[in-house]
Amino acid sequence: MTHSTPPTTLWFTRCPVPTATGIAADLGWLDDEFSPDGITVSSLQTVSAATARDHHYTHALEGLFREGGNVPALWTRSHGEPTRLIGLTWIEERQVVLVAADSPVHEAGDLKGRRLAVPRHPLPIDFWRAMALRGFEGALSGAGLTLDDAVPVDVPVDAGADQWATELAALRAGTVDAVYAKGATAVEAAARYGARIAVELDDHPDRRTRVNNGTPRPITVRESLLEDHPELVDRFLAVLVRAAGWAADHPDELSRVLSRETGAGATGVAGAYRARGHDDLRIDLSEERLDLLAQQEHALRARGFLAGPVDVRDWAAPEPLRRAAARTHRPTTTAEDHQ
Numbered sequence: 001m002t003h004s005t006p007p008t009t010l011w012f013t014r015c016p017v018p019t020a021t022g023i024a025a026d027l028g029w030l031d032d033e034f035s036p037d038g039i040t041v042s043s044l045q046t047v048s049a050a051t052a053r054d055h056h057y058t059h060a061l062e063g064l065f066r067e068g069g070n071v072p073a074l075w076t077r078s079h080g081e082p083t084r085l086i087g088l089t090w091i092e093e094r095q096v097v098l099v100a101a102d103s104p105v106h107e108a109g110d111l112k113g114r115r116l117a118v119p120r121h122p123l124p125i126d127f128w129r130a131m132a133l134r135g136f137e138g139a140l141s142g143a144g145l146t147l148d149d150a151v152p153v154d155v156p157v158d159a160g161a162d163q164w165a166t167e168l169a170a171l172r173a174g175t176v177d178a179v180y181a182k183g184a185t186a187v188e189a190a191a192r193y194g195a196r197i198a199v200e201l202d203d204h205p206d207r208r209t210r211v212n213n214g215t216p217r218p219i220t221v222r223e224s225l226l227e228d229h230p231e232l233v234d235r236f237l238a239v240l241v242r243a244a245g246w247a248a249d250h251p252d253e254l255s256r257v258l259s260r261e262t263g264a265g266a267t268g269v270a271g272a273y274r275a276r277g278h279d280d281l282r283i284d285l286s287e288e289r290l291d292l293l294a295q296q297e298h299a300l301r302a303r304g305f306l307a308g309p310v311d312v313r314d315w316a317a318p319e320p321l322r323r324a325a326a327r328t329h330r331p332t333t334t335a336e337d338h339q
Contacts, residue, residue, distance in 0.1 A: 004228045004229075006037070006229055006232065007039065007062070007063045007225070007229070007232075008039060008040065009039065009040045009041075009042055009063060010030075010034060010039055010041045010042070010063050010232065011041075011042055011043075011055075011061055011063050011064040011065070012025065012030070012041065012042075012043060012044065012066070012067075012236075013043065013044035013045065013055065013056045013064065013065075013067075013068065014066070014067045014068055015067070015068040015069055015214070015217075016185075017068075017093065017183060017214060017217075018091050018093075018247075018281060019067045019089070019217070019281070020067065020089065020219075020240040020243045020244045020247070020281045020283060021067040021219070021240060021243075022067075023243040023244075023246065023254070023281070024239045024240055024242070024243035025043060027243065027246070029239050029242065029243060030236070030239055033236075033239050034232075034235070034236075039232075044061070044064070056068065056072070057072045057075075057076065057123070057124050057125055058072075058076055058081060058124065059072075059073070059081050059083050059220060059222065061222070062222055062224060062225065063222065063225055064221070064222055065219065065220070065221050065236055066083075066218075066219070066220045066221075067087075067089075067217065067218070067219045067240075068217065068218075069127050069131075069213035069214055069217065070213055070214070070216065070217060070218050070293060070296055071125060071127035071130045071131065071213045071300060071305065072125050072127055073218045073220050074293075074296070074297055074300060074305075074306060074310050075125040075300075075305060075306055075307070076125075077310045077315055078301075078306035078307040078309070078310050079307045080307075082222065082223035082224065083220045083221065083222060083315075084221055084222075084226050084315065084316070084317040085218050085219070085220055085285070085312070085315045085316045085317065086219050086237060086285075086316075086317055086320045086321055087218070087219035087237065087240070087283040087284070087285060088216040088217065088218055088283065088284060088285060088289040088290070088293060089216060089217045089219070089244075089282065089283055090215055090216045090217070090280075090289060090292075091214065091215070091217065091280065091281060092202055092210070092215075093182045093214055093215070094182060094183065094187065094200075094202055095135055095138070095180070095181075095182040095200075095201040095202060095210055095212065096180075096181055096182070096186075096190075096197045096199060096200055096201065096202075097111070097135070097136070097139045097178050097179070097180055097198050097199035097201075098168070098171065098178065098179045098180075098181050098190050098195040098196065098197060098198065099171070099178050099179075099195065099196055099198045100171055100172070100174075100177075100194075100195065100196065101194050101195070101196050103177065103196065103198065105177065105178060105198045107143070107198065107199065108139050108140060108142040108143035108145070108199050109143035109145070110198070111136075111139065111140055111143070111149075111150055111177075111178060111198075111199070112143075112145055112150065113149070113150065113151065114150055114151065114177040114178055115150075115151045115152075115153045115175070115176045115177045115178070116132075116136050116147075116150050116151065116152050116153060116176065116177070116178050116180070117132065117153060117155045117167045117170055117171065117176040117178065117179045117180070118132050118133060118136075118152045118153060118154055119132055119154075119155045119156075119163065119166070119167060120154050120155065120156050120157065121157050121159075122158075122159050125305070126305075127213050128157070128163060130213065130300060130303070130305050131180070131182070131212055131213040132180045133152070133303060134211070134212045134213070134296070134299060134300075135180035135181075135182065135201070135212055136150065136152075136178075136180050137299070138201050138209040138210055138211070138212065139180070139199045139201055139209075141209055142199070142201075142204050142209060153170075153175065153176050155167055155170050155175075155176065162189075164181060164185060164186050164189035164190070165189060167179045167181075168189055168190065168192075168193040168195055169193075171193070171195060172193055172194075178198065179195070182212070182214070183214075207292070208295060211292050211295050211299075212296070215292070216289045216292050216293050216296075218293065219237070221233055221236075226317060226320065230319075230320065233320045234323045235324075235327070237283075237320050237321060237324035238323075238325075238327040238328050240283060240324075241283055241321075241324050241325060241327075241328045243281070244281035244282055244283055245328070247280075247281045248281070248282075283321060284321070285316050285318045285321055290312055290313060290316060293312050294312045294313075297309070297310050297312055
């Protein structure tokens with residue numbers, strides 16, 4: 001550990017989904033924790049869109065904490081960016097396969113031979129595309145099928161265009177037979193387009209069928225911050241552990257926070273998260289979650305989304321979470337706890 005001067009600014013970024021980071025920021029707890037030390041805590045979402053988008057995907061910013069999809073996080077690590085994995089969450093976000101109202105598709109087996117919408121975005125890492133492929137893989141697996149049993153169809157999505165609207169427009173036009181969707185805004189878009197749910201991935205008893213971009217969702221930090229100022233990482237993570245506990249204890253207030261975080265209304269939030277474990281934002285690095293992330297790494301690498309292999313356990317740094325839990329007196333789990 002070095003003794004460099006502490007940073008005057010800590011950055012955080014999160015996806016528009018349920019995250020402990022988003023809740024902690026919304027409650028003002030991150031400012032409360034660090035402002036007495038003269039440290040500003042800033043959201044990457046407050047800078048220019050181009051800068052925020054680049055750093056959100058690449059994590060190429062000193063002093064940055066990221067809680068978001070695992071596709072960009074794994075992609076970044078595979079390209080050699082010095083990040084460390086300090087936590088994982090698992091929030092059921094209602095993953096579904098949508099079809100037209102009059103479609104003959106009513107279950108996973110009916111997807112055989114059907115045209116599946118696979119979006120293509122002009123992004124450094126097309127996590128939307130990876131997410132659709134993984135979602136359809138999960139759905140098809142419930143019927144003993146694979147993507148080779150269906151017909152993936154590219155759906156180009158222009159920069160800045162609405163993701164779900166573009167895919168659902170293709171569904172309405174009849175150029176595809178099924179769309180994978182997840183989360184609150186997708187629930188609202190499906191209602192607007194009159195789409196019907198054919199497959200509920202959440203209903204499958206094996207959560208491995210739901211391993212995707214947000215399941216599990218990693219919390220990562222720049223390695224230099226962890227090495228030079230581990231106490232700052234511990235304190236930041238301790239605030240997130242507290243926020244996860246608050247979420248479980250305040251379901252009504254949490255729903256309002258989620259509306260702000262996701263950009264969806266009460267109906268979308270209720271349809272995507274309520275009764276689906278949205279209040280369980282518990283952070284851990286358990287063997288189970290590391291195994292699930294390793295499963296995702298293998299699948300992404302097999303489909304060419306990663307520049308090289310990522311050893312998930314080598315990437316993980318469990319000590320900060322253990323110390324953060326001690327600060328908050330809340331139990332968490334790391335892989336070493338099972339040894």
